[in-house]
Every structure is written in structure tokens, then in C-alpha cells.
Amino acid sequence: MKKTIGIMGAMPEEIDGVVALLNNCKTFSMGQRTYYSGQINDIDTIVVFSRWGKVAAATTVSTLIHHFNITDLIFTGVAGAIKDNLKIGDIVLAKRLIQHDMDARPLMAQFEIPLLSKSYFDCDSSLLNISANAINTLLEEKCLHTTIGDKELENFNIRHPKLYIEDIASGDQFFSSNEQKNNLCLQLPNIACVEMEGAAVAQVCYEYNIPFVVIRTISDAADEQSHIDFPSFIKEISSKYSTEIIKNIYNQLQHLNFMSKSKKC
Ligand code: SAH
Secondary structure, three states: OOOEEEEEEOOHHHHHHHHOOOEEEEEEEEOOEEEEEEEEOOEEEEEEEOOOOHHHHHHHHHHHHHOOOOOEEEEEEEEEEOOOOOOOOOEEEEEEEEEOOOOOOOOOOOOOEOOOOEOEEEOOHHHHHHHHHHHHHHHOHHHHHHHOOHHHHHHOOOOOOOEEEEEEEEOOOOOOOHHHHHHHHHHOOOEEEEEOOHHHHHHHHHHOOOOEEEEEEEEEOOOOOOOOOHHHHHHHHHHHHHHHHHHHHHHHHHHHHHHHHHHHO
């Protein structure tokens, strides 16, 4: 089946580099969003800035599914670290996503999504593998230093960034205190990082059977300092990460496409 990939970013600066990769770029305005459509490596692609929070993300992915008929979804953004081993500049690929602010007790268990009988949504295993390869390629010393200047890496104290494949929690809260962090850890000790959109996108994709993956660069430690230097981190680091990761993902997809076409011949 012919693919149409939706790419969502939670920051406008983050999608700018990805939009620049589109050939034959056309724009569509709907519901206060701008959707950019075109091709990357001949694969039909729609790129959009989702805005922040679960509702914004859910309505945007619904439009991608119904209006643009996407077959796959890639979400890239930033997140606050919950686990202590995560450093700014590390990348977390979601294994599963949960909505930490979903609580319909006593009607059902805490975190359970009403009428779905589940709390966690799994990312697609094949997109997960492709994304892990793409991220590992970016994080190789040589590629990292060509993508981002030494000065910028030093400014954010990024030395040997790592990829983690872990569980992510999403909710309509910006985490900016150790109290919020500790509270989440007590309730969900497996969570690596926190953000505001991923699990909402995951729920919609699950309901419509759209394979998806969520990629998050650690921008802050979700503590009292989490708002500091946010804009410059997005500009200097995470937007460059996103563009490079998307390029690497599409190179693999093009290769897989070529392999499946040559098998058919
Ligand atoms: N741009 C704003 C802040 C953005 S809101 C500013 O300039 O200050 C935060 C965005 O980053 C959301 O998309 C969310 O998913 C993610 N995020 C990063 N760190 C976060 C944290 N500590 N808590 C929750 N979301 C976080």
C-alpha cells in the first residue's frame, strides 16, 4: 500500500527544518493549524505543528487521518526528564505511552482510558526499529558534530547523548518542580520522561489503527529550572536533531521501498 506519512512536531521551530525537506510543498490552513504537504524521498508526507497539550494534539492527528489520509504517524518533540540517568540532549523513543492525568476512579482503575480497557499504548515495532537506527546514526560522534556545532553542544553540556527506549507519560501539565516529579514517580515508577501530547496522539492512532512512533529529546529535568533556555535549546539542538532523524528515517524507508519493488520484479 502507498504510504502517506504524517509528521507532527510540538514546537514550530521543530517542524521548520522538516518542512524544508518537502518537495512540491503546498500549504493548507485548517483549525488554526498550517499543514504542509509534499514528498520526502518520493514518499507523500504531511508536516504540522500540533501546538501544546492533549486536545491540540488529538485534534491535529484526527485531521491528518481524516483529511490527509495518513497511513503512519511520526511525532517529534521535547520532554522533561523524570529518571535521573537522563541528561539534556538524550533522546527517548517511546516504547509505550500513558496519560498520567487520566483518573476516572472509582469507575475504573487510575490511568485507564474509559471504554478502551487499557492504560498504555504501544508504538509500532517496525517504526520503532527504523527510528532507533535513525537516532543511533545521528548520535554517532561524527554525525552529531557535523549536525550541531561544538559550541552549541558545549553550551548545553551535551557530551555523549544516548538513545533510550522507555515508557513516556503525557498530560496537560508542564512539569517544573521536584514535587511534581516525585509524585509521578510514586504513581508510575517506570516512566522515563514527561511531555504533553504523545499519549493523546497514541490513543487516536490506536483507535484508527495507524502505526505511530513518538520521539522526544530531553530539553529539561522537569524541575524548578525546566523553563530556562527553552527557546534556545529548541533552536540550537532539538530542531536540528528532528530534521536529521527524519532524514535518516526516510533514507531507510526509501531503501525498504526499493527492496520490496525489486523483489516484485
Ligand atoms: N515553548 C514554551 C514551552 C513549551 S510547552 C516556552 O517557550 O517556554 C512544553 C512543550 O515541551 C510541550 O510540547 C511538552 O510536550 C514539552 N515539554 C518539555 N518539557 C516538559 C516538561 N518539563 N513538562 C511537560 N512538558 C514538557
